[in-house]
Amino acid sequence: xxxxxxxxxxxxxxTPGSGFGADAADxxxxxxxxxxMMDRLPVYAHTMINLQSQVGEGGVEQNLIPIxxxxxxxxxxxxxxxxxxxxxxxxxxxxxxxxxxxxxGPQNGHQRVAAxxxxxxxxxxxxxDVDSEACAQLLIGACLNYAFTKALLDDVPPAxxxxxxxxxxxxxxx
Numbered sequence: 001x002x003x004x005x006x007x008x009x010x011x012x013x014x015t016p017g018s019g020f021g022a023d024a025a026d027x028x029x030x031x032x033x034x035x036x037m038m039d040r041l042p043v044y045a046h047t048m049i050n051l052q053s054q055v056g057e058g059g060v061e062q063n064l065i066p067i068x069x070x071x072x073x074x075x076x077x078x079x080x081x082x083x084x085x086x087x088x089x090x091x092x093x094x095x096x097x098x099x100x101x102x103x104x105g106p107q108n109g110h111q112r113v114a115a116x117x118x119x120x121x122x123x124x125x126x127x128x129d130v131d132s133e134a135c136a137q138l139l140i141g142a143c144l145n146y147a148f149t150k151a152l153l154d155d156v157p158p159a160x161x162x163x164x165x166x167x168x169x170x171x172x173x174x
Contacts, residue, residue: 030091033081044074048112055119060126061167067113068143068163075147106144110136117172126172135170142166 047070054063085091099105113136120126143163150156 029081029084029088030094033078033085036078036081040074040077044070044109048109051112051116052119055116056123056125060117060120060172061170063116064113064139064167064170065163068139068167069159071109071140071143072146072159072163075144076150079147079151106140109140112136113139120172127174130170130172135172138170139166 047066051063051067057063085095110133114132117126117130117132117135121128121130121132126132143166146156146159146162156162
């Protein structure tokens, strides 16, 4: 992520800030978003990576709760800065290029959760008819929506109860 941030800050011409457009506010918004990403992403990624070590250990639902909570926390912390960047098409293109070049992006979270669920299904701990990819997308997407709703309305249940209810609602076992 640090390499992506450095590349985006240099822009396509190699001069500082050229990837942000002419407006100083645009540069500031991108700088803030990238700084938040560099600060928050390692903790979130670590939680996602550790999920694979939980295969066959503990309860499947219990293993997914920290993933949901980490996703909620991550997006609550970066969402406002991300939305600001997403309003500028040139910034979106710069960000997209940097992420694609390094195979980074939100799809990695879905893929890690789906891989975990597939391994648990192989062990018989997840029902055979569960669509692992769909469950992963529902979990991550619902957590992102929670963060958005919290930012917009600030009228949400506590994250812990939301995530626990969400994970139970996936109905991974019979």
